[in-house]
Amino acid sequence: MEDKSEATLGLFLLIMLQGFLSSGGVEVRPSINPAVAGGTVTLSLFPSENIKSGSWSVGQSPVVTWQGTYQAVFPSHTGRASVNISTGALTLTSLTVADSGVYEVLGTDPQLKANASITVEESISNVTLSVTQTGLLEFQSSALMNCSVSAGSSLSYVWTNGSSVVKVGDRVQLSNGGSTLSVLNLTRFDSGPFRCSVSNPVSNGTSNPENVTVNYGPDNMALTVNGEGTTAFTAGSNLTMLCSAESNPAAQLQWAFKGELVNSTGTRLQLIHVSENQTGTYTCLAFNNNTSKYSNITRTITISKSGADQQAVNVALLPLMLLSSKLIFFSTNT
Structure with missing residues (x-):
């Protein structure tokens, strides 16, 4: 009776384990995330599985399917996608920002399903700062600065004046996602070399300094x-x-x-x-x-x-002082 119960329990655990592997025991791990546009990423399964047939898709779009040693890449990824027919790992090359999304693998032999999200970012290049200024006067003029890049995605901006980070306030405003800086009612302390630093998860760049000249x-x-x-x-x-x-x-x-x-x-x-x-x-x-x-x-x-000079004056006046004292003495005695 006890042996039968143990066998039943073992069979139950095996079924549970197979169901676990089929539904969520296998996970997809990107080799890098976020990935860089133009680069390569491989989506591997953990733990590793010997998948004889299956398919990969991103969102609702199929990427590749395979059966045994045969694999077919769909037109959207021709020349850029391949699958390891032993492990089911998907490799994507020549990545673009549009390749960002949720990638899902469906195994049919054995049956499994798993997915992972990847993000592809474009590297930042050529950060440029331009300043609109003509005859800026203290307490009267405003400065408008614009930061631009020739390439890059998911951009974040930090502005500095000298070594100090520019903070938004009553006179300082940021717009266009942080790429435009406006400084109103300029003071002499707003003069200085402004820079904009741009970053995203895969790269960063900083502009050359631009001086804002305030007349005061x-x-x-x-x-x-x-x-x-x-x-x-x-x-x-x-x-x-x-x-x-x-x-x-x-x-x-x-x-x-x-x-x-x-x-x-x-x-x-x-x-x-x-x-x-x-x-x-x-x-x-x-x-x-x-x-x-x-x-x-x-x-x-x-x-x-x-x-x-004062001593010379005193010497010159000495005879007069003596004469005056004699006259006073004479008048007193008479």
Whole structure:
């Protein structure tokens, strides 16, 4: 009785095992996924099966069928598909993006059914960045950048400005799947080399940098005298005034003394052996021809007599001081 039960159980397990292999025990494994357009992929069965006859299809379209040593490839895959008549493995060559899909194998001897999905991606090539810009002005203009490729599928885009990743915000917008970048109300900090990096599961590429030039200023001016903030000097000193302004392009600089232009331009005004009559206001005026904006900064410089000059004056006044003291003494005693 016990032997009969064991035999029945063994037969049941064998039937279950055969059903398992027929319905889902065999799986299809691609040699690579995703695959690259133009490349090759092999769809193999695991565990390996000695399939004497069967067929492969993708979606509703037949690819190949075989019986023993004979195999027939359907026109859609002529010259690009072949089957290993021993294992049933399907090899596809010269892949295209259109070859993506669910591939199913049907075995008739033995009976089995299994499938796997593969994706074919086209490699990215020739990433190009173009920028639409003409006379961009800070807080007034916008920049439009477009990233394109000559080949590639399933594209993802990342934009950088210098070493920083560009993030979408109130002024920054992405469109056309991320291939177009718009920067509104440009600021001077938007200037810099922009790049776009494009990737998909099988490749990537980065464009050459493109500079976005934003015209701004002049503003944030600074004026130093002899490299310091001091404004009081003695006669005979040599003074070097340096003026700077934040501006793109660089501002044109002109100097003025007491409101009157002097014959000096550029960042430096040099005064040699100054005298008291050079006391007054010195102004650096800045102009940006591209933005048509002006700015200025003024310092009041005081030139006083030197110690030697003061000593000479004191010596010259000494007789008068002595005479004055004698007169005071005489009038007091009388």
